Amino acid sequence: MIDYFQRGLNNLTQNDLLNGMNDKQREAVVCTEGPLLIMAGAGSGKTRVLTHRVAYLIEHQNVNPWNILAITFTNKAAREMRERIDRLVEYGSEAVWVSTFHALCVRILRRDAEKVGFSKAFTIGSPSEQKTLMKHIVADTLNLDTKQYDPRSFLASISSWKNELIEPEEALLQANAEANPMEVAAARAYQIYQDELKKNQTMDFDDLIMKTIQLFESSPETLEFYQRKFRYIHVDEYQDTNEAQYRLVNMLAQGFRNLCVVGDADQSIYGWRGANMENILNFEKDYKDATVIKLEQNYRSTKTILQAANEVIEHNLNRKDKTLWTENESGDKITYYRADNAADEGYFVIKNIQKEIREKHRSYNDFAILYRTNAQSRTLEETFVKANIPYKLVGAHRFYDRKEIMDILAYLRLVANPDDSMSFARVVNEPKRGIGATSITKLQNFADMHGISLYEAGKSVDLTGIPARTAKKITEFCDMLKLFHQVQKQATITEMTEQILSITGYQKALNDANTLEAKGRLENLEEFLSVTKEFDENWDPEDEESDPFTDFLADLALVSDQDGVDQNDDVVTLMTLHAAKG
Template identity: 40%
Template sequence: MSNFAELNGAQREAVEATEGPVLVLAGAGAGKTKTITYRILNLIKKGVAPENILAVTFTNKAAKEMGERVLKLLENERGYASDMATSGARRPFVATFHTLGAHIIRENYMEAGVKKHFSIYDREDSKRAVKEALQKNGYDPKQFEPGKILAIISREKGNFVSSSEYVERASGDYFGNIVAKVWQDYEIILKKENALDFDDLLLVAAKLLQNESVRKFYGEKWKYIHIDEYQDTNKVQYKIVEAITRDHQNICAVGDVDQNIYTWRNASIKNILNFEKDYKNAKLVVLEENYRSTKTILEVANKIIEKNKLRMERKLTTKNAVGEKVSLFEALTENHEAQFVVEKVKELQKSGADLSEIAVLYRANFQSRVLEEEFLVKNIPYQVLGTRFFDRKEIKDILAFLRFCLNPESISDLKRIINVPPRGIGKITLLKIVEGKEKELPAGMKIKIDAFRNLLRKIKNFAITNPPSKTIFFIAKEVGLNENLEKTDEGIERIENIKELSALAKKYD
């Protein structure tokens, strides 16, 4: 195994343990991603077909990075890299849980009760539909906030609970009955618009895997499973993993019992703590060497985390330098805290540090306000990392155009795009379109609607015959997004975002 010389002893042990259940406990900076990628490499070198390997991560960024690392490791391996580069079908399936769920549903869309080109609701789409369901049941959305109702529905779906199961459990509970009624009508709206929400991607996939033939198909398809950040899995994710691995038990779960950041969506630390009970004869490998931090930082971290009584005993070590001392400042108020932070930044700047090398972390977004005010007062330039890429307006607009062209039943997407850019089609006109009462509209409005339909038809025809990356540019040009964005202050940045979306889409060309 000459290619694995850069692995330490524990990493190598995990890489070589290819058969049966393996639990890798890896602290921060201990090289868990490296361990997973080398393990995938080892499996392929042993003769396992790349397409029989599955690796699941929690973020798109992590999935992209892991996939790229695997391809890079295989570059010097005869035939592997070129074969995998030209054929997606010959690659390991590296994806997030939600991408995995969507993949399973699309391959079994009839059994799932959806059409092949279903839309995926984002949070704003879901809130709009929940609000509509509240109003249909005679409830005031101002009294019963759609966001809170949606959070309850999301929590229940994460616990592997369907709307029908929740109805039975909520019987006799006043607020539970309201949620049950709204949830049922929310499901009707989803069905009508041929859509699933983000949580459905997991719940529907998990329910599909309860079907023995579906379960066996994916168990045979993915014979070697890797799960990153296993401590952050919830019940429905656990169900998906258990179903796929039930027959062969070839699972490598990698996680850190000292981290658990997704409790807000019902992540259960018990999944990793009970791994050795769930999978008999599991091999335990502990990665304790940290490559990222100084000795001082690790000493402080070890002292704090050792007070956690639920953890599995281990201690991070490092060969790195001792490093500077860790300081603690106890502020009297949030303003006092902000003043201290900004003064520290000024000191670092005076000592020669570049502002781009300094980061200020805070627990919640609302805490940025007082910091921003202080930076402005002290005339120190700063940058807030804000809206996520796929939440940006121009990105959501383009994707909505593309989705609606493929799935014209998606009312949510229609509402978003019908006035992008503005075409003077109001809410009453939209309602008449949805209700099939276009004949009642004035002639001038019919001309606008016909022009809009022709645009959609043009986009659909282009999308069917061209790769996604070109389709994105085509939509931006035909719709007039670029022309409109050039007139705004943020135009250049937003056009760059569209270019980035096209670049991301190239992997699906």
């Protein structure tokens, strides 16, 4: 094992590490003890400060890499931070925990989920599975009209409650007190939803943080373990944390109180999804001994843009005083064009892109178009198609949302967690096996009556009243899942996926169809196999706490829309302002 404290030569001397930084950036890097609030304006080099601070702790403060935690909001930001730290630190950077909030909680729960009543192989439910489950709850369990009581609205309410760490019982009490029929119905659905997730051994994204907090509250020794482990904690975009994320960070930081948060109240845009800007504004109240450092020098923008931004920001009511400045040149004036209609706006955008390409030899990937909501992209897309301009829509139909990919992932989830009834229901008749919706409903009713999963109900299918011919098909399906579970113990993800595609007949069904659509689906499955191969090559079999199937599925469940943006594609990027911020 490498001795980090006797390694002889550091990758960077302290002067090298701080070289090229302004005074405030240097101050933030070397201020390592106690609570630290870095108020970082846009383009002020906050990522550089964070990564150099981590490197400084390892290289010049003799801190063990595994005692450092850095939390960001997106996988892409986490990857960028990881790559920068790797370049700065000679040894041990791989031991630094750099992750999103959700990835951090998955890693913790994989170790101790049993303490909150879940298997370590729990499944992370996808948004589509959540919608399917909620639609079933609203229509079939609560006997409500899904047009009047929108399942998506219920899921949004549940997400808000979870972000505020409100349990179903408390949500129902609040709803009853307000005498709001819609909220009462949502609260009742919340309880049933949570019961169904538990039965499926599944958590949704909001559960990942909420259950980790419950784990820490119910198991002080587990919390103490992570408090001792994470001696130095860094949190990026602190202004966008919600109540659950705020609570998680503060619980972890109570051990050594070396908490460094970076953010800017002027950049808070996620209030609509539960972010509480007061978290950053109240940091000095939470930590009376906090040091506050402002990063106000901007390296990204021109003087003209900063002047405009500062004049807009001055109107914000709740903010800490800060003025961005730059040594960059004044630059061009900001152009404002008021279009007559959406089509006129689209043509104006295209005309300017074509002009820049023609006169300044720019590429399509030099351009991005931002809008407030996804619905606003339609007219722009139509205009781009007519003008034969290539574009990529961030937040559109993702690779992992395609039917064939969701099907194969459902099979893999069943391999890791046979009690995942949502995945069972998805693929019990994929490819077609002659198991109709009526039979699946009977099986579901039997499972509900006995409080068991669909897989367990399938093993007792003779007691369900399902016709013998269909019952035989269900038994064969359950036997196949049992076989997969045995094969999984010795197989890689790629080998297991290939076995599933072959034994289930999924691949044969697509080959037999011999349509352009089927060929496209086969190509997508080939692309999926390249993903599994990459995972197999990078997975560490020496990690005793790691399971390849649960790790692989968790990695894919945490993929975001922004992670699919390829910077090398020569296309114009279209996205919402919120996606761009992410």
